[in-house]
Amino acid sequence: MNLAHLLARTARVFPERPALLLGTRAISSYSGLARRVAAIAGALRGACGLQAGERVALLLGNCPQYLELLYAIWHAGLVAVPINSKLHAREVAFILEDSQASLLFSGAGAAPSSPAAAMWSACVPRLRIIAVDDGDYQRLATSEPIAISAAAPDDLAWLFYTSGTTGRPKGVMLSHRNLLAMTLSYFADVDQALPADGILYAAPMSHGAGMYNFVHVLVGARHVVPESGAFDAAEIIELARSLRQLSLFAAPTMVRRLVDRVAARGGDGEGIKTIVYGGGPMYLADAQRALAVLGNRLVQIYGQGESPMTITALSRQHHADRDHPRHLERLASVGVAHSVVEVIVADANGRSLPAGEVGEILVRGDTVMQGYWHNPQATAATLYGGWLHTGDVGSFDGDGFLTLRDRSKDVIISGGANIYPREVEEVLLQHPAVAEVAVVGRPSTEWGEEAVAFVVCRPPMTVPGGDLDQLCLQSIARFKRPRAYFFLAELPKNHYGKVLKNELRRRFMPPGEN
CATH class of the missing domain: 3.30.300.30 (ANL, C-terminal domain)
Structure with a gap:
């Protein structure tokens, strides 16, 4: 199923429910968002002349246009290539050339007339660049809308570039099936999203934070982009107090900064419903302090770009269960396997190891990527024996809680x-x-x-x-x-x-x- 159907379904059922907010200001209802998406999709296939399966790159900071572009890309049967807006222009050039993107949507800092744009156009001569803050972009939304393009479950939807130990970025191929499985597992393993909720995009929408849009589109919740477009602890506190029931994805360092700010102001995180943290180690002392200051609002996830947001999760209940005799050990873990995947710790031959023994973490299930874009050698080295070989090292305890021991790929987070x-x-x-x-x-x-x-x-x-x-x-x-x-x-x-x-x-x- 094409992921664009998630938005279309919600727009039919809850047309007037607020969809997009910039700060506290609502700028689009679900019906309005769906209309803009269908029109932009029409422009992508019409005026822009793109064909099904072509790649569209997004080099944007967090902004309201991000969400409408993602859904317009899928509505038109195209592939989204989100790019970290903090990358160097040369790094962006590699991704554009490797993905052979036909179209790039950029922010003001990478306007079509900029030196960086000239470099990118030299790498991909047929590349067209549209800045989301100029008239060309606004005209896209006035085009004739089109129907949602058909998509098979394993059609490519999201091409996410993540560097490997060789230093060359690799394009992780995620299908509509991969992302839908990730979305449904959120309800089973992470949190219960409700229509009255809001998802706050304080971490980059090009990464994990943006992937949680599906959950909240599905239930008709609000999508809140802070006016700063970035993580600002004081801004988050004020938005939570004003808008209520806000959830967000954050790196552990972001959680620490938010906790420091809340503690300094003598608050308790009022208005924050859930903080899902991941993307790096949360030290035990930091987790304990966050629970003491914010209360029972924390969920941890462990995933990789190759199995996005879905390898293990440490639930709100496990965070709060201070009376459990192994509470501290569990708090230092990354939780238990998501319901949509199998996770084992294996030896060098791929054999599953018993609880307590350390080995490589292997994963299989519907969230695991299809492979690396045009890189069969890297795909074969990572997907073999029916498993995703994460390169991370860890061990299970007797209750199924996974603790990471090392990162064998030497990645610095x-x-x-x-x-x-x-x-x-x-x-x-x-x-x-x-x-x-x-x-x-x-x-x-x-x-x-x-x-x-x-x-x-x-x-x-x-x-x-x-x-x-x-x-x-x-x-x-x-x-x-x-x-x-x-x-x-x-x-x-x-x-x-x-x-x-x-x-x-x-x-x-x-x-x-x-």
């Missing part, structure tokens, strides 16, 4: 965003003075983790850290650059010549934990 060390290392190695480099994560009170680089220079050469910073800023997003550089005579290695990153990480561990 900073403020809920992934930083892949190999990608940063390849940039730093472009400097002629750099012989070797290793990028690892160190703890950060603000971001959870941050990247730092250990650099070996070619003797007798040296290089200031500022030069390396500038090199990074020319090639990758600002948030990915190392926050510190440490210069060594050599990197620690094993007998096979592999860099021992654990040895480097130990330098940042508190006394008594190494």
